[in-house]
Amino acid sequence: MSLTDITQRIRHAEAAAGRAPGAVHLIAVSKVQPNERVEAVLDAGHRCFGENRVQEAAGKWPQFRDTFDNIDLHLIGPLQTNKARQAMELFQAIHSVDRPKLANTLARLAQDIGTCPDLFVQVNTGEEDQKAGVMPADTDAFVQTCRDLDLPLRGLMCIPPVDEEASLHFALLAKLAKRNGLDQLSMGMSADFETAIALGATHVRVGSAIFGERVKPA
Ligand SMILES: *Cc1c(COP(=O)(O)O)cnc(C)c1O
Secondary structure, three states: OOHHHHHHHHHHHHHHOOOOOOOOEEEEEOOOOOHHHHHHHHHOOOOEEEEOOHHHHHHHHHHHHHHOOOOEEEEOOOOOHHHHHHHHHHOOEEEEEOOHHHHHHHHHHHHHHOOOOEEEEEEOOOOOOOOOOEOHHHHHHHHHHHHHOOOOEEEEEOOOOOOOOHHHHHHHHHHHHHHOOOOEEEOOOOOOHHHHHHOOOOEEEEOHHHHOOOOOOO
């Protein structure tokens, strides 16, 4: 299991970037991984995980929570408003806030439930048609919308285009966050988390490098 390797590489990248040890949170992305692999990582003491589908997460995490304490679960995939309540009850953080309708729904439910997960606005830094996220030019206004709704907005998240230099996208996300007074950055995956840390990532989302190749497509 390469959780130890990845954790070491994160510590090295933090040091190289002059960041404090532990400044970067490792979100182990467990989507579509067999339960035995997830359990091995839990057994090793890791508690922070990411899933990209509410339904899949709801099907597997309640039972892990019966066995393991303090599981910190992050939603890193798109969220439909009709699954928002379920997501808010299951996850400690949602990284995919990307439209006013969803922000409004989260705000209403937060009133109702009395608590709200930590939120990240997803930015479509590559301005790709098929990808979720607010456009870079709309980010400031949408951050303001979330703040007007009193949502616990912590930072920004991006998924760079597969065929482009990720560092340009990480740098853009960092710039947008700084300009908006947000200090958390969810960026970096298996192939590029060290680059993301050099550019200020506080949350890296690493799947296959920890668990091995996904058995089914996500
Ligand atoms: C699947 C996924 C990851 C992890 O990808 P790997 O390349 O396996 O590390 C990270 N972020 C998001 C949003 C994902 O959907």
